[in-house]
Amino acid sequence: MTGAVLSTHGLVARYGDFQALYGIDFQIGQGEAVALIGANGAGKSTFLRAVMGLLPVASDMVRMGGQPIGGTPADRMVQRGVAIVPEGRRLFTGMSVQDNLRVAVDQADRLGRRGGWSLSRLHRLFPILNEKARTPVQSLSGGQQQMVSIGRALLCQPTVLLCDEISLGLAPKVIREIYAALPEIRAQGTSVVLVEQDVGLAQSASDRLYCLLEGRVTLTGPSGSVTRDQISQAYFGGSHAVV
Amino acid sequence: MQWFDALIQGVLLGGMYAQYALGMALMFGVMKIVNVSHGDLVILLSLVGISLASSFGLGPLAVMAALVPLAVGLGWLLQKAVLNRVVGEDPLPSLIATFGLSLALQNLMLQIWSANSRSLPGGGIESRSVQIGGIYIGLLPVIVLAVAVALTWGLDLMLKRTRFGRALRAAASDVEAASMTGINPRAVYASATAIAVGILGFAAVFQSLRSTVAPADGGAQLIYAFEAVIIGGMGSVWGAFLGAMVLGVAQAIGFRIDPGFGVLAGHIVFLLVLATRPQGLFGRA
Numbered sequence: 001m002t003g004a005v006l007s008t009h010g011l012v013a014r015y016g017d018f019q020a021l022y023g024i025d026f027q028i029g030q031g032e033a034v035a036l037i038g039a040n041g042a043g044k045s046t047f048l049r050a051v052m053g054l055l056p057v058a059s060d061m062v063r064m065g066g067q068p069i070g071g072t073p074a075d076r077m078v079q080r081g082v083a084i085v086p087e088g089r090r091l092f093t094g095m096s097v098q099d100n101l102r103v104a105v106d107q108a109d110r111l112g113r114r115g116g117w118s119l120s121r122l123h124r125l126f127p128i129l130n131e132k133a134r135t136p137v138q139s140l141s142g143g144q145q146q147m148v149s150i151g152r153a154l155l156c157q158p159t160v161l162l163c164d165e166i167s168l169g170l171a172p173k174v175i176r177e178i179y180a181a182l183p184e185i186r187a188q189g190t191s192v193v194l195v196e197q198d199v200g201l202a203q204s205a206s207d208r209l210y211c212l213l214e215g216r217v218t219l220t221g222p223s224g225s226v227t228r229d230q231i232s233q234a235y236f237g238g239s240h241a242v243v
Numbered sequence: 244m245q246w247f248d249a250l251i252q253g254v255l256l257g258g259m260y261a262q263y264a265l266g267m268a269l270m271f272g273v274m275k276i277v278n279v280s281h282g283d284l285v286i287l288l289s290l291v292g293i294s295l296a297s298s299f300g301l302g303p304l305a306v307m308a309a310l311v312p313l314a315v316g317l318g319w320l321l322q323k324a325v326l327n328r329v330v331g332e333d334p335l336p337s338l339i340a341t342f343g344l345s346l347a348l349q350n351l352m353l354q355i356w357s358a359n360s361r362s363l364p365g366g367g368i369e370s371r372s373v374q375i376g377g378i379y380i381g382l383l384p385v386i387v388l389a390v391a392v393a394l395t396w397g398l399d400l401m402l403k404r405t406r407f408g409r410a411l412r413a414a415a416s417d418v419e420a421a422s423m424t425g426i427n428p429r430a431v432y433a434s435a436t437a438i439a440v441g442i443l444g445f446a447a448v449f450q451s452l453r454s455t456v457a458p459a460d461g462g463a464q465l466i467y468a469f470e471a472v473i474i475g476g477m478g479s480v481w482g483a484f485l486g487a488m489v490l491g492v493a494q495a496i497g498f499r500i501d502p503g504f505g506v507l508a509g510h511i512v513f514l515l516v517l518a519t520r521p522q523g524l525f526g527r528a
Contacts, residue, residue: 054423073427075422075426078423078424078425083423090419090423092421093416094412094416095409095413099412100413103424106409107424107425107426113425153423153424156424156425
C-alpha cells in the first residue's frame with residue numbers, strides 16, 4: 001500500500017542485549033484503525049516506543065509518507081504528527097488537569113501543528129475534564145486519568161495516534177465510555193494504532209489487526225474476518241497466517 | 244530586644260541566601276541535578292563584576308545590568324556544553340561533572356584574579372542604615388531581601404503562568420512523557436540553567452557589595468544554598484526562599500549566642516531538619 005501514513009520495515013528493537021522485536025512490517029492508512037494484539041511481552045509496547053522514537057532504531061525502519069524517520073526524538077515525532085497515549089498514562093503529577101492539557105496545547109502551537117482539537121472540543125468529548133479542570137491529576141480516578149492522557153495526545157493534533165492499553169485496569173463501563181470516543185477521533189482523519197489486551201474489544205474497534213508473538217508478526221488481516229481459531233493460534237504460537 | 248534584632252538581621256541575611264538558593268532549587272527541581280559548581284559560579288560572576296567595575300568605572304547598577312545577561316549566557320552554555328551530556332536518571336555523572344567544574348573554576352579564578360579578597364565599591368550604599376526603634380537596619384540588606392522576594396515571586400509566577408513554566412514543570416514531573424508531548428527536554432533544561440545562573444548574576448553583585456570575595460569562597464555559598472534548599476523542601480521556589488530565611492535566622496541567633504557559633508548553628512538546624520523531616524519544612528512528603 002503506497003497510501004500508508006506510517007509504516008515500519010523490518011523494524012528491529014532491543015533493550016541492551018535483549019532483542020524485543022525481530023523485523024516488524026507494519027502499515028497504517030489515513031483514518032484507519034489498526035489493532036495490535038498479543039500476549040504480555042510479545043513486543044506491542046516496545047513497537048509503539050520504537051515508532052515514537054523512544055528506542056534507538058535505524059532511520060529507514062520507520063517511514064511516514066514514505067520518508068525515513070526512524071529514531072527521530074519523540075518531540076520531533078510530535079511535530080511530524082505522531083502522538084502517543086503511553087502505557088501507564090504518564091500524566092504530569094502535581095499539575096492540574098487543565099495544565100496537563102495546556103502543555104500539549106502550548107507545544108502544538110510552538111511546533112506549528114494545526115488540527116481540529118481544542119480544549120472546548122475535548123471538553124465536549126469528555127465533559128468530566130471540564131468539571132475537574134483545576135483538580136491535580138493524581139487525585140482523579142483511573143478512567144479520568146486515561147481521559148486526560150488521551151486528551152493530551154489529541155491536543156498534540158496528531159495524524160497518527162498511538163494508544164497503549166487504554167483499557168488496562170478500568171471498569172467495563174469506563175472502557176465503553178473511552179472507546180466511544182474513537183469514532184470521533186477517526187472522523188478527524190486521524191489514524192489510530194490500538195495496542196489492546198482484550199482481543200474482542202480490539203477486533204470490534206479496528207479495521208485491521210496484527211498479532212505479535214515474541215517480537216514477530218504472526219497474523220495480519222481485516223479485524224472482521226479473522227477467526228477466533230486463527231487468533232488463538234497466532235496468539236499462543238504456531239505458523240504465520242495471513243488472511 | 245537583642246533577640247528580636249537577631250531575628251531581623253537573620254531574615255535580612257536570609258535574603259542573600261535565598262538568591263543563592265533559588266537557582267539551585269530550580270535546577271534540582273527540574274533536572275535532579277545538584278550543581279556543585281553553584282558557589283563557584285557566584286564567585287566567578289562576582290570577580291567578573293568587580294573587574295568590570297574597575298576597568299570601566301561602572302557603578303553597582305551598571306555592573307548588574309551587564310552581569311545578569313552574561314550569567315544567563317553562561318548558564319545556557321554550561322547546560323549545552325556540559326550538563327546536557329550528563330543529565331539523566333543516574334545523579335552521579337552530573338555530580339562528578341559539576342564537582343570537576345568547581346575545581347577547574349577555582350583554579351581558573353586563582354590564575355586570573357590571584358587569591359586576594361576583593362569587593363565591589365558601592366558608593367556608600369553598603370554602609371548606610373536606618374534606625375527603627377533601637378534596631379539598626381542596613382539599607383543594602385533590605386535591598387537584597389526585596390530583590391530576593393521579587394525574584395522568588397517572579398520565578399514562581401513564571402512557573403505557574405507561562406508556557407515555558409508549564410513545560411518546565413512537565414519536564415520536572417516526567418521528562419519522557421514531556422518529550423511525548425512535544426517538549427524538547429534539552430532546550431528546556433538549557434533555559435532552566437540559564438535562569439538559575441542568571442539569578443546568580445544578581446547574587447554576585449550583592450555578595451561583592453556586602454562583603455569581600457576570593458576564588459576559594461565558593462564552597463561556603465554552595466553549602467548555604469544547599470542547606471536552604473534542603474530545609475525548605477527540594478524543588479519548590481518558595482520553599483527555598485523560606486529555607487533561606489530559616490537558615491539566616493539560625494545563623495544570626497547562633498551568632499548572638501557566640502560569634503563563633505553562627506555558621507555552626509545553621510548547620511545544626513540543617514541536620515535537625517534532615518533527621519526529622521527529610522522532605523523539608525515546606526515540602527510535601
